[in-house]
Amino acid sequence: MALKASEEVKTRIVQQKQKNGDIYVIERKTKYDSVKKFNVVLSSKILGKIPKGEKEMVLTRPKRPNGTKVLNSKEQQSEITVSRRKVGMMDIIDHIGKISGIDDAIYANTDKGTAQKIISLARYLLATDGQSLPGITSWQYSHPLPYDEGLSESIYHNLFTDVGRNESLMQSFFASRIEKAGDTALLAYDSTTISTYSKQISEARFGFNKAHDGLPTVKLLSLYSVETRQPVVFTRQQGNQPDVITIENALKQLQVLGVKKAEIVTDNGYYSEKNLAEMLHARFDFITLVKIGISWVKKELENRFNEFSSTGSACPFDTNTHGVSVMLKHEFTRQRKYASMKKGLAGGTQESFERRIYLHLYFNPFRKVEQDSTFDKDMFELKYLVEKGTAEEELSPGAIEKINKYLNINRRGKAVNVTFNEKTIADAKKYHGYFALVSNCEKDPFECLSKYRRRETIEQFFEAGKQKTDGTRTRVWSSESLMGRMFVQFVALCYYEYLSEQLRQIKLKLEEDITAEKDLAETRKNKKKLLSWMNNTPVYLTLQWFDAVEEIKVSAKLRSRRWSTEITERDRILINYLGMKF
Template sequence: MGLVYVPNKTNGTTYVYDSTNYWDKEKKQSRSKRVCVGKLDENGNFIPSKRLMNPVVPQQAKQGPVPSTTVKHSYYGATYLFDAIGESLGITADLKRCFPEIYKQILSIAYFLILEDRNSLSRFPKWDKTHRHPFGNCIPSQRSSDIFHSITEEAKERFFHLQGKRRMENEYWAYDTTSISSYSESLKQVKYGVNKEHDPLRQINLALLFGQESGLPFYYRKLAGNISDVKTVKNLLADIDLLGLGKVKLVMDRGFYSEKNINALYQNHVKFLMATKVSLKFVQQELNKVRDNIRTRANYNATYQLYSHTTTTAWDYSQERPYKGDVIKDTRRMYLHIYFNGEKALEHENRFNAMLDILESELISGKRNSEHEKQYAKYFEIATTPVRGTTVTAKQDIISKAEKDYGFFALISNEIKDPIIALETYRNKDLVEKAFGNLKERLNLRRTAVSSESSLEGKLFVQFVALIYLSHIKKKMSEKELYQSYTMQELLDELDVIEAFENPGNALRVGEVTKKQEGLYTS
C-alpha cells in the first residue's frame, strides 16, 4: 500500500489515493487498486474525505500489532535488525516517500541480497518461505524485473536528496569510481575501457559518493565503460547542485586531477582534498625546496612512520565565461602537503631494479620483448658488434632521475592546513574501496548479465540500498570491535536463527533470544 498524488487538470485539485498492488494471474502483470482518501488544499495540506472523517470501527479491534491471518513461523532476527536500521537512518521513510507503491518490495529484495550472500534472485521464493520480510509475499524473477523497471530516475534523485540531507554536515565525502564487467551485448553504455580488475570483458563504470564520518553512501551514477575518472567531476558537481546538498567537501584520488577540475571545484566553492602526481610542475617546484631536508625530527610522525611538510601556494585560477566571451584569471589559496615514506621508497626502488634486471637480461640473451622496446631505449645504451656481441650499459642519469621521487607523495587542499589531518582524511577514502568490494562480492555485482537498460538501472538502485545497510553494520562492528569475534556473515547468521510465530487472530510472537543475541542488538 502507498499514497499516490494525482492532479486534476480540469479543476486544478490534487487528489490523494490509497494504492494497493496485486498480481493479475490472467494478464500476468502487476496491477493496482486505488481508493480516493482525500485531497490537498492550496497550501498542500491533506484534507481527508468524508468517508474517512467518520470511519466504521470494528467492534473487536485490538490495539498493538496487526493480528496474523496465517499460521507460520519464520526466521526474523536479522530482518528485525534491518527494520531497526532502516528506521534509524530514514531509509524506510525515504523509500516510502519516493516509491510509495513498491518500497516494501525494494526493502525485501535488499534484505535478500544482504542475507543470501552472492545468490541469484531466482532463489528469492525459497528464501521467502523461511523468512519474515517487509513485503511478506513471494517475489518471483519476473516480478522482480517489473519492480526494477518501475524505478524511475526522478524517484531515485529524490531519494538521493533525502538521504544526502540526513548525512552529517561539514564531513568530507569520498568520491571514486569502479568498473563492473558485463556479458551483455545490448546495453549502450557497456564499453571496453580501463578495467580496474584487469577483466578482459567490456564494462560499465559506477561512481559512488560516500560520507566519511557517517560511513554511508548516498549517491551513485552509472557511466559508460570508456569514461575516464577525470571526466566525471564536472557532472558530479552538477548533480550535487541539482540535489541541493549545500556545502560540499570532496576527497578524491589523483585520477580525478586536472587543471579544469581544480578550477571547477574553486568555481563551485567546493572544499576539496585530492592526491596528485609529484611529477607535476608546481609540485616539483616545492618538492625541490624540501627534498634534502624534509627528513628531520620535527617533520616525523611516529603513528604513520613518515615525514611531512606543508606549504601554502597560489593556484593559477582561470574561468571561461562563454556568455561574455572572456576568461577570468586570478589566484586561489591552496595547501600543498608533501610526504616522504622511507619504506615505500625502498619498496619502489627494489621493484624498479627488478624491472631493470629483467630488461637487461632480455637484451643480453637476445630474447627481446616487443612490448619493452621503449623501456630498453629509455634506460640502456645498446651496442652490437660482430666480435663482442651485444653490450648493455645503463643510463645512470635517467635511472637516478626516475628514482629521485621514490617515497614521496602529495596531497592538495583548499581547506585542510595540517598535513596529518589531511593524510588521515585521505586514508579514510578506503571506505569507498570497501563499499565497492561489498557491491561486487556480497551483493553479486562483479559481473552483470541483465539485458535491458531499465532492469540494470533498477537493480543497481536496489543493490545501492542494500549497500547502505551493509555499510552501517560494518561501521558499527568496527566501532564496537565486533570483528574480533565475528565476520559480518557470522554476526548475521547469529541473529538470523531467531524465529517469529504467526497465528490467526494473534499478534506476532518472537521466539527465544539469547544474552549473546541481545548484546549484539544493543551494540
C-alpha cells in the same frame, strides 16, 4: 575460444504458457552433460501460475501426499495451521532499515508496492551476502519480507526497468542521504568498473577494466560520506571515460541536490588543473593526491629535500612519515559557459583567476624501499624480455618507453647485450618515497593526510558492492534495467554500511564498559565473550548467527499463539546495544 563448461547444477526460473492462457512458473534444475553435449534437466518444480490476463503470480497449493485425508467442512473449522519462519536476522535488518531512515526515504518517494519490492530485494542481498537474485524465489518462503505477495524473476526485472526510469525516486533518495551526511560533509569520490556481456547497454565500452576479464565495462562513480560511513550518491558513465573528466558531473549533481558546502577527497586519477578550477568555481573545498612529476610540484619538492629529516617534520600519528607544507598563489584557467556583460567576456572564453592553495609534501623511507624494490624488479623483467628477443608489438607502450629510457641495448648479430642506464635510474629513484596532496582549505599537512587516508573507506565500499550485492556483473541487458538494478544494490549497500558502522560503535562501547568495570562480574564476563566474538566475526556471519532464531505461529479458529526460540545472554547484550528487544 569457447568457455569450458562448469558442469555445476544451475537453478533457473522459467515460464511455460498453457493452452488455456495461464502461465506456469517453474523452478528447473539443470546440469551440462559433457558426453551428450547439452543441458540435462534434473528436476522441475511448479512454484505458481500467472492466470490469463494477470501479471502477478499466484502460488500453487502444495501437492497432498498419498493417503492424506480430505477434511470435511466441520473438520476444517477446527483445523490447526502452523508456520515457522526465521526472524532473528530479519528483525535486525528491519530495525536497521527504520533507524537509518533508509526505508522512510524509499516509502516517501514512490508507491507502497514499489517501495516494498525495492526494500525486499535490498534486504535479500544483505542477508545472503550477495547471492544472485533468482535465489529469492525459494528463500522468501522462510524469511519475512515487506513485499509478502512473493517476488519472481519477472517481477524484479520489471521493477528494475520501472525504477531505472524513475529519476525522481533516485534523486530524492540521494538528497536524503546527503542530508544525513551533514552541512559540511567530507566526501570521498572515486569510481570502479562493472563488466558486462550485454551489447544492448549503450554505456558498455572497452576501456580500463579493473577485473581484467577482457569484457566491456560500465563505470560506476560514487560519493561516499567519510564521517558517517555512508554512500550518498552514485551515477554511471561509459566504461571508456577517463576518471579525470568525470568530476564536473559530480559537482553538478551535488549542486542540484542542494549541497552548498562540502570537502571532496580524490586520488591522483582525478587531478587536473581543470578539475581544481571547477571545484574552486563551484566553491567546494578539496583534497587531492597529485603526482610528484608535475613541474610546479617537482620544483617545490626539490627546494625542500633537506627539510624532511627534522624531528619536527614527523607526523604525530605516523612517525615514519614526514611532511612539510607550502602555501602558493596558483593561477587557474576555466572556460566560461555563459557570457559576462560585466567583464565583457563572451561564452566559451578562457578565463584566468588566481587562488591560494596549500601544497603538502611527504616522505616515507619504507615507501621508498618498497618503490625501489618494485622498480628494480620491473627492470630485470624488461631486461629478460629484451634478451630473449621479445617482439616490440608484444610489449605495452609503457614497457617500450621504460626500455628506451632505462636500458642500454647493444646488438652484435644475434647476440644482445643489455645493461642498465644507472644515471636515469638514479634520477627516477630520487623521487621514490615522496608523495603530495593539494588542498584549498587544509593548512596543516597532517590533518590533510589524516582526512585523505580516511578516503580509503570508499575502496572498502566498492569491494562490498561487488562482493556483498552481486555487483561484479551487470546481469541485465538494457540501460534502464541496469540503472534500476544499481539503485537496488545501492540501497542494499546503505543497509550494509549502516549496520557495519553500528557494529563498530558497539565494539568501542563494549571496550569502554569492560574497562569501566561498572557491571556485575557475570555481565562483564558475557560482554568480554561478545567483544571477542565480534572481533572475529564479519557482518555476514553475525547476521547468519541470528538467522537461527525462529518464530513459530500456531493458530486455529478459537486460539492463536506466537513465540520465538530463545537466545543466549551474550546475544541478548548485542541486541540491546543495537537498541532492540527480543
